[in-house]
Amino acid sequence: MKTVYGPFDELSNDDALSWNFPDDPGAGGHRGRYLWTDAFGVVNFITLFKETAKPKYLTLAKRLVTTVHDVLGRTRDGGKRLDGATDEEPLRGGLRIGKMDAKGHDGDGQYHHYLTLWMFALNRLSIAADEVEYNDLAIQLARSIHPRFLMHCLSGDVRMVWKITVDMKNVLVQTEGHLDAATGYVVYKLLQSTAAKQGHRNGVLNQEISDYWNLMTRKGSLSPGNDFLDLGMGLWMCHIWRDEPWAMKLSDKALVRVEELLGQDSAVMHRSASQRLAFREFGTCVGVACWDVNDYLESRVAALVQFWDKHLDSKDTEDELKPISRVMYATALNAGAFRRGYLENDE
The missing domain is CATH 1.20.1050 (Glutathione S-transferase Yfyf (Class Pi); Chain A, domain 2)
Known part of the structure; x- marks a missing residue:
């Protein structure tokens, strides 16, 4: 973890509050951030917190979340939040993958399976820190991206795609991601369950969970x-x-x-x-x-x-x-x- 996120082991908790994660190479993506890697990073910091009982690791998990939202929740030049997002609702525009190239076959965009993994990381942080806001952010992201990855066919069927543009307006890869629907069902249900335990927003993701269930239970899908x-x-x-x-x-x-x-x-x-x-x-x-x-x-x-x-x-x-x-x-x-x-x- 130190080879990616810097020499954090000697930090005091006060130092951790203002810790800046290295961006070269950092998580290996655009401006040092890559959503999949950083999702693992957040969960690993939570594990370090639980294993050592040192609050600084929970602080670093929060700092990494803020850093990811400030980089991958904005356009590549950092000038503005992604379309649909605001300071009050920073994840309404989704999150970029963090690919080094803006375009091309392996260019930047949004991946469903990266986004659901990030939702899980936010959920873990919400539980570890006992702070409702992180699960609420995950739900905000979940509701915002869900309709963008569903395609309604002329036949009346619904299917998924696994990669869309950064602004979420166009599909980049038409095929379905293997287990994307099932992972959506699992993570969205987890977010909703946590929200209920936190005492609010009962049934907030019922429709999305139902959509994923219908997709994942089609013949041959699992x-x-x-x-x-x-x-x-x-x-x-x-x-x-x-x-x-x-x-x-x-x-x-x-x-x-x-x-x-x-x-x-x-x-x-x-x-x-x-x-x-x-x-x-x-x-x-x-x-x-x-x-x-x-x-x-x-x-x-x-x-x-x-x-x-x-x-x-x-x-x-x-x-x-x-x-x-x-x-x-x-x-x-x-x-x-x-x-x-x-x-x-x-x-």
Whole structure:
């Protein structure tokens, strides 16, 4: 975490209140911010707070949230908030991904799965700090972006897209993101549940949750996938509502697939570091950490982490991927606040 967010371990709590996170490379994105990496960063700071009981780590989580909203909640030149947002409602315009390029096939925009992960980070902060405002910000973001990612077809069907423009007015990628609807259902339901426990806004996301449920329960929509990150984040998502039948079924399938991917005979596990992506594999570690698994699978996750202990800083690892890899490596070591039930007042 220090390699991405600076030498924060010697800070006093007063110093943490004004801490400026480095922006070169920072989280590795535009102006030093990348939404996916920083979502992990916020949750990791909350884990550090819980593990050490040092208030400065909670302060740093809040500072990082403010920094992300001030950079990715504004246009690329920083001159104004994104369309629809105001000082009173800073997330009404969504949040940029933080891609280095403004346009192009891998240019800036808004990703549904990044936004839902950021909502989760805000929810964790709301619970850890016992401050309603952060969950309310997550709900503000949730309501604002939801209709922008839903497409109403001439046939009357509704489907999702997974990438839209920064101003949320146009679709950049027409296809649906795998498990985006299910993740939307999981996170929006979590936000609504937390709001109810906080004593206000009952049923605030009922319509959005219903929309996601209808999308995720279409025939063939729920499958574990074959990618390390997809499997891991799917397992994480399922554990939040682990007692629901769909989550039980999907997680059972995903754990079988993970055991195959991480197995001693898996060809993937015998590839060189240059043929693998650390952050995607750490996603699997995070997902597995959210479940009680057998000793063999635990040993295979440990083997994966040990492999990257030796290769994370190798020349084969692209510089632009080092921040996301390092922050997710920290989560792989201790998934902490990613696990529901880790924080008080969370169940």
